[in-house]
Amino acid sequence: MNIHKTFLVTGGAGFIGSHLVRALVSSGYRVRVLDNLSTGKMENIADLLDGIEFVRGDVCDSDLLEKLSEDVSGIFHLAALVSVPLSVQNPRQSFEQNVLGVFNVFEAVRHHLIPVVYASSAAVYGDNAHLPLDESESKRPLTPYANDKCYAETLASMYSACYRVPSVGLRFFNVYGERQDPASPYSGVISKFISNLEKGERITVFGDGSQSRDFVYAGDVAEALVLSMLSHQDRGSVFNVGSGQRVTINQLIGQLGEIHKITPEVLYLSPRHGDILHSQANISAIENSLGWRPKTGLEEGLRRLVGVTSTNLIRTK
Numbered sequence: 001m002n003i004h005k006t007f008l009v010t011g012g013a014g015f016i017g018s019h020l021v022r023a024l025v026s027s028g029y030r031v032r033v034l035d036n037l038s039t040g041k042m043e044n045i046a047d048l049l050d051g052i053e054f055v056r057g058d059v060c061d062s063d064l065l066e067k068l069s070e071d072v073s074g075i076f077h078l079a080a081l082v083s084v085p086l087s088v089q090n091p092r093q094s095f096e097q098n099v100l101g102v103f104n105v106f107e108a109v110r111h112h113l114i115p116v117v118y119a120s121s122a123a124v125y126g127d128n129a130h131l132p133l134d135e136s137e138s139k140r141p142l143t144p145y146a147n148d149k150c151y152a153e154t155l156a157s158m159y160s161a162c163y164r165v166p167s168v169g170l171r172f173f174n175v176y177g178e179r180q181d182p183a184s185p186y187s188g189v190i191s192k193f194i195s196n197l198e199k200g201e202r203i204t205v206f207g208d209g210s211q212s213r214d215f216v217y218a219g220d221v222a223e224a225l226v227l228s229m230l231s232h233q234d235r236g237s238v239f240n241v242g243s244g245q246r247v248t249i250n251q252l253i254g255q256l257g258e259i260h261k262i263t264p265e266v267l268y269l270s271p272r273h274g275d276i277l278h279s280q281a282n283i284s285a286i287e288n289s290l291g292w293r294p295k296t297g298l299e300e301g302l303r304r305l306v307g308v309t310s311t312n313l314i315r316t317k
């Protein structure tokens with residue numbers, strides 16, 4: 001058991017955060033969650049509340065964050081405004097929540113001499129055509145959200161050089177899984193598409209559906225987060241977290257239609273600003289450094305979400 005270690009999880013009532021909290025609790029760690037519930041939900045962690053400490057608050061509150069960091073072994077920083085479209089509509093809000101929030105986290109870990117594992121994003125690559133993407137590719141942020149994540153990585157590098165702060169940044173690709181809110185304006189396409197199909201609604205696709213994505217299951221992402229915290233990486237390490245494969249949106253829709261035994265009705269609209277055409281992670285760095293590979297294939301993950309069994313596979317490129 002690991003009850004002597006307590007970890008602070010910012011954004012722990014959110015989609016990915018709730019998967020991480022469950023992974024930590026199941027491994028015997030004590031967990032403290034900080035979440036302002038702007039997008040996170042208490043119901044995501046309701047069954048865990050007797051065994052964890054929950055604090056409703058914001059990472060932009062530096063005094064609160066300092067207090068909550070005093071007696072923990074490390075911080076997982078997941079709290080953020082995670083919507084690319086909303087960041088385009090309101091860059092000031094994106095800056096205030098994402099940039100100020102991650103700055104406060106790094107100040108807290110600097111003061112308390114503890115490590116931090118923080119969420120970055122594949123969005124930092126922009127529309128980079130060199131697939132699969134590895135961590136050495138240049139950053140080409142196309143949106144305020146992507147730029148915020150670039151800043152987080154720059155901050156991590158600077159705090160490593162100046163203050164010897166240990167950190168690991170994880171560039172999440174398209175994460176999906178249980179408790180991803182389909183009603184959210186920035187939820188992943190899988191949860192939205194499943195919700196559409198279950199309600200008998202048509203699916204809306206921005207673009208012609210030939211764009212491709214690298215989908216990774218949230219439970220596997222949680223494992224990558226935990227391994228990163230327990231690792232002894234060089235300060236300022238950054239890793240891709242994806243499946244290492246990609247599928248087109250049209251292939252995804254076809255697979256979901258087969259699982260539901262229907263032919264989905266699809267409405268194709270113009271692409272949105274900031275959306276990229278293709279994305280695929282090279283995950284050899286995290287595999288070689290941490291021994292992490294995703295355990296849940298896309299077919300299995302989809303079946304978990306829709307609650308049925310399918311033998312039809314999406315062919316990956």
